[in-house]
Amino acid sequence: MLDEVVGLGAVTMLGVLEQAYFSLQVIHARRKYKVSPPSTSGPPEFERIFRAQANCSEYFPIFITILWTSGVFFSPGEASAARVCGLLYLYGRLRYFWGYAESAQGRLAPLYFSAKVLWVLIGFSAVGVFLTFCRVYLDVDLLQQLGSALF
Amino acid sequence: MLDEVVGLGAVTMLGVLEQAYFSLQVIHARRKYKVSPPSTSGPPEFERIFRAQANCSEYFPIFITILWTSGVFFSPGEASAARVCGLLYLYGRLRYFWGYAESAQGRLAPLYFSAKVLWVLIGFSAVGVFLTFCRVYLDVDLLQQLGSALF
Amino acid sequence: MLDEVVGLGAVTMLGVLEQAYFSLQVIHARRKYKVSPPSTSGPPEFERIFRAQANCSEYFPIFITILWTSGVFFSPGEASAARVCGLLYLYGRLRYFWGYAESAQGRLAPLYFSAKVLWVLIGFSAVGVFLTFCRVYLDVDLLQQLGSALF
Numbered sequence: 473m474l475d476e477v478v479g480l481g482a483v484t485m486l487g488v489l490e491q492a493y494f495s496l497q498v499i500h501a502r503r504k505y506k507v508s509p510p511s512t513s514g515p516p517e518f519e520r521i522f523r524a525q526a527n528c529s530e531y532f533p534i535f536i537t538i539l540w541t542s543g544v545f546f547s548p549g550e551a552s553a554a555r556v557c558g559l560l561y562l563y564g565r566l567r568y569f570w571g572y573a574e575s576a577q578g579r580l581a582p583l584y585f586s587a588k589v590l591w592v593l594i595g596f597s598a599v600g601v602f603l604t605f606c607r608v609y610l611d612v613d614l615l616q617q618l619g620s621a622l623f
Numbered sequence: 624m625l626d627e628v629v630g631l632g633a634v635t636m637l638g639v640l641e642q643a644y645f646s647l648q649v650i651h652a653r654r655k656y657k658v659s660p661p662s663t664s665g666p667p668e669f670e671r672i673f674r675a676q677a678n679c680s681e682y683f684p685i686f687i688t689i690l691w692t693s694g695v696f697f698s699p700g701e702a703s704a705a706r707v708c709g710l711l712y713l714y715g716r717l718r719y720f721w722g723y724a725e726s727a728q729g730r731l732a733p734l735y736f737s738a739k740v741l742w743v744l745i746g747f748s749a750v751g752v753f754l755t756f757c758r759v760y761l762d763v764d765l766l767q768q769l770g771s772a773l774f
Numbered sequence: 775m776l777d778e779v780v781g782l783g784a785v786t787m788l789g790v791l792e793q794a795y796f797s798l799q800v801i802h803a804r805r806k807y808k809v810s811p812p813s814t815s816g817p818p819e820f821e822r823i824f825r826a827q828a829n830c831s832e833y834f835p836i837f838i839t840i841l842w843t844s845g846v847f848f849s850p851g852e853a854s855a856a857r858v859c860g861l862l863y864l865y866g867r868l869r870y871f872w873g874y875a876e877s878a879q880g881r882l883a884p885l886y887f888s889a890k891v892l893w894v895l896i897g898f899s900a901v902g903v904f905l906t907f908c909r910v911y912l913d914v915d916l917l918q919q920l921g922s923a924l925f
Binding site: 667670671673674675681684685688689692695696723727730745748749751752755756758759 | 776777780783784786787789790791793794810811812813814828831834835838
């Protein structure tokens with residue numbers, strides 16, 4: 473069991489470290505632009521970094537949930553696709569954060585990219601849950617049936 | 624193991640899709656009311672939708688955590704109660720989002736409803752963790768003992 | 775499996791209850807300082823409580839993720855260290871919330887404390903994932919090799 477999920481654990485760790493990096497950037501921006509808590513308003517440079525981190529934090533639990541759902545309900549071979557998508561998502565988020573820190577426009581391309589990767593992961597999870605459901609409750613192995621029908 | 628949790632996986636998927644729907648609504652509202660990021664202030668119609676999504680996002684990790692804790696630490700039969708509560712919670716959140724988009728008042732009834740469902744799930748989890756704890760560390764099966772005492 | 779993670783389940787439950795307590799405090803503060811949703815601006819006393827809860831909510835999924843990653847990828851004996859860190863983190867967050875409600879300055883010491891505990895948990899997870907990785911993919915048990923080298 474542990475052996476199958478260690479790859480997911482590694483991607484999860486990277487995700488947590490990325491969130492830590494974003495949080496440190498906000499602390500740094502608060503000092504640079506002299507915006508003391510609890511205020512969250514300041515110059516646009518600060519607000520962009522603050523919103524970038526807030527947006528990434530908002531999506532973090534969705535990402536982790538969907539990463540593990542697709543990783544666990546897929547068969548081990550297919551699970552590596554989930555891990556690759558996980559890495560692509562984290563890369564997209566890093567580009568998003570840097571882009572947003574530069575300009576509001578700069579966040580768009582990587583935002584669309586990471587949204588698309590997230591939809592792929594959601595698709596993987598949905599298929600994985602659906603196939604497991606068929607196997608458990610209807611006693612039908614759709615993948616195997618599809619295989620027999622094709623070959 | 625997978626077989627026992629596939630129902631939780633299905634509820635989780637629905638929860639993720641609901642969050643995706645809320646996020647798309649905010650993007651739509653940003654365009655409709657011309658509120659460009661990083662700003663989060665605008666006409667009350669926009670702010671209600673923004674806050675509705677923010678509130679749902681804030682509770683999403685708590686919901687997922689408690690859904691799985693109650694689903695995993697309960698015996699399989701009782702776990703279906705956790706799944707039903709999960710679906711009720713997601714339904715309540717949908718009503719909450721639509722109600723809040725209409726008026727600040729409209730969010731209240733579904734908010735109280737989904738809060739109550741969440742408390743039921745928290746109660747399930749607490750009981751499940753407590754019973755497992757007794758079984759593992761005190762070697763006492765409280766459910767069985769209760770059964771013998773009653774019948 | 776369940777037996778090994780029931781301690782993590784108990785810490786998770788406490789974390790959820792703490793978040794519930796923070797949420798109730800914000801509802802209470804909204805009434806006391808007459809700040810009706812969707813507004814999130816008000817007197818500094820309200821904004822500090824609001825931001826304290828928002829910050830704790832933001833870190834909640836990171837905390838839960840890292841608690842379970844370190845608890846699951848560590849061997850059972852070491853996992854108790856993860857549970858102790860989990861309890862320390864929750865204690866630090868409670869002190870943070872109370873401190874922030876008093877003054878912006880009052881949040882700092884418990885914030886640094888809980889950040890340090892989180893870094894310890896991140897370190898545990900990283901080591902746990904790394905050791906499992908070596909065992910699974912390189913077929914090397916580093917802990918055992920280290921043990922043989924030392925004694």
